[in-house]
Amino acid sequence: MLSDFRSDTLTKPTPAMLEAMFSATVGDDVFGEDPTVNALEAKAAALFGKDAALFCPSGTMANQIGIKAHSNAPGELICDKLSHVYLYEVGGIAFHSGMSVNLTEAELGILKPTDILERINLFTDMHKAPSQLVVLENTCNKGGGSCYELENLQEIRKLCLEKELRLHLDGARIFNAIVAKGYSSIEIGECFDSISICLSKGLGTPMGSLLIGDRDYIQKCRRIRKLFGGGMRQAGFMAAAGIYALEHHVGRLAEDHQLAKAFGAEISGLSYVEEVFPVETNIVIAKLDKQIVQTEFLTKLASNGVKAVPFGPQLVRFVTHLDVNEDNVNYALNVLKKMG
Numbered sequence: 001m002l003s004d005f006r007s008d009t010l011t012k013p014t015p016a017m018l019e020a021m022f023s024a025t026v027g028d029d030v031f032g033e034d035p036t037v038n039a040l041e042a043k044a045a046a047l048f049g050k051d052a053a054l055f056c057p058s059g060t061m062a063n064q065i066g067i068k069a070h071s072n073a074p075g076e077l078i079c080d081k082l083s084h085v086y087l088y089e090v091g092g093i094a095f096h097s098g099m100s101v102n103l104t105e106a107e108l109g110i111l112k113p114t115d116i117l118e119r120i121n122l123f124t125d126m127h128k129a130p131s132q133l134v135v136l137e138n139t140c141n142k143g144g145g146s147c148y149e150l151e152n153l154q155e156i157r158k159l160c161l162e163k164e165l166r167l168h169l170d171g172a173r174i175f176n177a178i179v180a181k182g183y184s185s186i187e188i189g190e191c192f193d194s195i196s197i198c199l200s201k202g203l204g205t206p207m208g209s210l211l212i213g214d215r216d217y218i219q220k221c222r223r224i225r226k227l228f229g230g231g232m233r234q235a236g237f238m239a240a241a242g243i244y245a246l247e248h249h250v251g252r253l254a255e256d257h258q259l260a261k262a263f264g265a266e267i268s269g270l271s272y273v274e275e276v277f278p279v280e281t282n283i284v285i286a287k288l289d290k291q292i293v294q295t296e297f298l299t300k301l302a303s304n305g306v307k308a309v310p311f312g313p314q315l316v317r318f319v320t321h322l323d324v325n326e327d328n329v330n331y332a333l334n335v336l337k338k339m340g
């Protein structure tokens with residue numbers, strides 16, 4: 001058996017999703033004439049209570065367009081040191097937007113209003129890049145799928161409005177947070193100026209993300225997407241997968257969370273596991289004991305049919321998703337128990 005926990009991006013479309021893709025009506029989206037892309041964008045915007053949305057090939061592109069459209073260099077962006085936009089988007093904030101970054105060191109990547117307040121640079125300070133934008137990540141991947149409380153988000157929103165800071169959400173896994181915490185997508189929409197969501201992670205599509213916001217902002221983003229080479233043509237085949245995923249794959253994320261929690265609880269008892277991060281959604285991060293050589297451990301695990309990824313010194317990440325079930329989890333636990 002192969003149990004592949006490396007990422008929730010590994011999922012393949014289900015037969016029903018493929019069916020939806022095959023039967024999509026399409027057109028040229030750069031001309032604004034793909035009815036399925038238009039329907040997906042309208043659906044995503046309505047879900048979060050915003051005017052408009054923009055279909056993008058990837059989460060990285062959605063975040064980087066979103067950041068560029070908010071930025072006016074020279075300026076500064078505040079985000080956590082664990083955030084994807086800072087760590088894993090190839091230095092795009094500096095390259096595309098010419099902004100510097102002021103990093104918070106929040107617990108599990110979940111910021112509090114004070115983390116932001118302490119880092120605000122005023123425009124009147126001649127020496128500093130003025131703060132323009134805050135980026136939050138919910139759930140936070142490097143934080144082990146950690147989630148924001150709604151009240152915390154509302155307080156951060158209030159602070160950002162007071163300080164005239166724009167607020168962007170990297171919501172690659174926002175539906176995991178919505179399912180785990182029980183808040184609504186509309187409540188999330190009220191807290192942010194812009195939101196990126198990924199269809200290709202827990203929701204199981206082959207590709208695609210959406211950037212969501214107000215009409216003028218998304219119009220500006222549409223131009224930047226073209227600049228980035230992200231204008232797509234008959235993208236409706238992919239958009240159809242996205243519509244299918246939003247309609248059928250959100251509720252089932254609870255199953256991924258349940259499996260991840262059970263898996264996390266079991267592996268926290270293994271002799272060579274020093275610590276497991278709190279499991280709130282579909283990500284389990286385990287810290288291996290000092291004696292274990294991480295690379296050897298992962299190679300041995302893979303040779304026994306269980307795949308996971310290194311996630312920092314002695315850290316290993318396991319992700320549950322549409323293509324792993326209870327049998328995969330039980331199989332992996334058996335392998336892990338024999339590895340001590």
Ligand SMILES: Cc1ncc(COP(=O)(O)O)c(C=O)c1O
Nearest residue numbers: 058059060061084137141170172
């Ligand atoms: C939190 C987060 N944001 C953004 C992205 C970027 O998505 P993509 O791989 O589609 O560029 C990822 C990808 O893993 C992610 O985990």
